[in-house]
Amino acid sequence: MVPRVAKTGRSFKGAALYYLHDRKANTSERVAFTETLNLPTNDPRRGFAHMIDTAAHAHELKTAAGMKAGRKLEKPVYSYSLAWHPTEAPTKEQQLAAAHETLRELGLEKHQAIIVGHNDTDHRHLHVIVNRVDPETGKAAVMSKDKLKLSKWAQAYEQRHENVFCQVRVDNNEARDRGEWRKYKQERRRDANDWKQQTTAQIWQEYRTERDGAKDARKGSYDALWKRTQERIAARRGTIREDYRAQWKALYREQQQERKRHGAVVRSAMPKAPKRKKPKLGAEYWSFYKVADGRADLAKAQQRARAELSSQQTQAIAQSFDQEMQAYRQERDALKAEHKAEDAKRLDHYQGLTKRVWKDAAKPEGSKPPPAEMERPPDHERQAKPTSTEDAVRNRMQEKRDRSRGRTRRPRPR
Incomplete structure (x- = not known):
């Protein structure tokens, strides 16, 4: 529980514009609920009008009560806020009960007050706007030691609910009780x-740390994906080789049979050499055997057959490799898209946190609302306040030109 007292103000109209509307807007989406106290109406806008009337007639109320009028109260607007911890979720009735307790603690239970609950933050909070002028006597409430009273009440409130969030406040109040x-x-x-x-x-x-940690984890994901792809490529290469193993065996067996048949044909057609110690026809015989039997042509044909089968096997392996690489690229692109979406989501989250720090917390709760009228004139009726002497001179010259254009001129004599 965090109570915060704002500076006393002069204008109930400005307070109504601030607390009953969204910041810098004419909408009222952040107003969750309202309640009026010691007022003849439940409408908070009319309630502010009654508070204006009471503050304006403080002198008459004092005179009617038989009191000395004294000087006029310059700042009748007293406001403060009550904010709960983000982990707490009090109901509307519980929030209003806490506001009533603080009014009794401050001695303002008989004063005119309007309670406004807001829902524009991640924690439940409300604002209490009180008229310091007593509606019966016209006397102004003395708000000395109001912060100390609210601090002790907040400590008792948290202790009563057995959930103390601010230990520093407990220590400070104990020190004050000891006279420190x-x-x-x-x-x-x-x-x-x-x-x-x-x-x-x-x-x-935190964003950079989380991003760098995600990069390391993603590198492991990409490495694992590439490892799985390599394993699939090796498995398919082994499968293809196993499928072609039978074809290679059949080819080698067939070529071996061809060589045997060819050798048998050559041996049957080969002439017998005469039985001599030193045959003279040996060289001619072997020349005839190498050229005439066609063994070289058979070897070339078999080599072409093996090369063709090897080319088919290599082509099948290359095709399987291309298929696996295409599947790898698709999985990699899907993983990249997923990571890119995660990065965008993370960036949006941290940008939202930053905007929340600078925008939602731009004006502390309980700060003095800007002075303004309850009913603002239309845009075309409002004149911008000159920001410099040059702007003021420029505006006056423009006004003179506008009046000159609207003036009826006499015709010049010829």
Whole structure:
């Protein structure tokens, strides 16, 4: 539980514009619920009008109550917020009960108040806008030590629910009970910007760490995919070789039979050499055998047959390799697309966290709402405030030209 008190304000209209609408918009989508207290209406906009009327007639109320009028209260708008931890999910009734407890703790249970619940953050929170002017006596409520009261109430609230989220608050309150001095530190804009920068740096450091870790894991995925592809290629190469093994055996067997048949034919046609110690026809005989028997032509034909079968086997292996590589590229591209989608999702997530730090936390809860009117005139009726002397001079010259164009001129004498 985090209670935060905003600075006291002058305009209930500005508070209504801020708390009953979305930031810098005329919509009211972030308003989850509203409740009015000590007001004759349940409409929060009319309730703010009644609070304006009460604050404007504080002098008459004091006079009617028999009190000294005194000086006019300049800042009747008192507002604070109650924010729960993101892990908590209180119901509407529980949030309203907590707001009523804080009003009693501050002594504002008889004052006019409007409770507005918002749903634009990841934690449940509400705002309580109180009129400091008592609707019966016209006396302004004294809000001294309001932060200390809300701090002790928040500590008791967490202890009552047996879930203490802020131990520092417990230590500070115990030190205050012992008489030690502890100062409430209001967050400055510079501190808030420093926190945002540090938080953003931590967010993107986590993003880079997660991205680098994903790269390492993905490298293992690609390596495993390539290893599986190589195993499939080797398996298909072995299968093809096993299929062609029978064809090679048959081819070798057939070629061996051809050589045997050819040798038998040659031997049957070969003339017998005369029985001499030194045959003179030996050289001629062997020349005839090498040329006439056609053994060289048979060897060439068999070599061509083996080359053709080898080419078929190589072509089948190359075709299987191309098929496996095509399947590998498809799986790799699908894996890349999946990783690319994961990268885009991760980047969007961390960009959303960064925008949330800088946009949603741009204005601290409980800060003073910008002064504005409840009913703003249309855009064409509002005039932009000059930002510099040159702009002011330019606007005046434009106004003179507009008046000059609308003026009826007399005809010149000829």
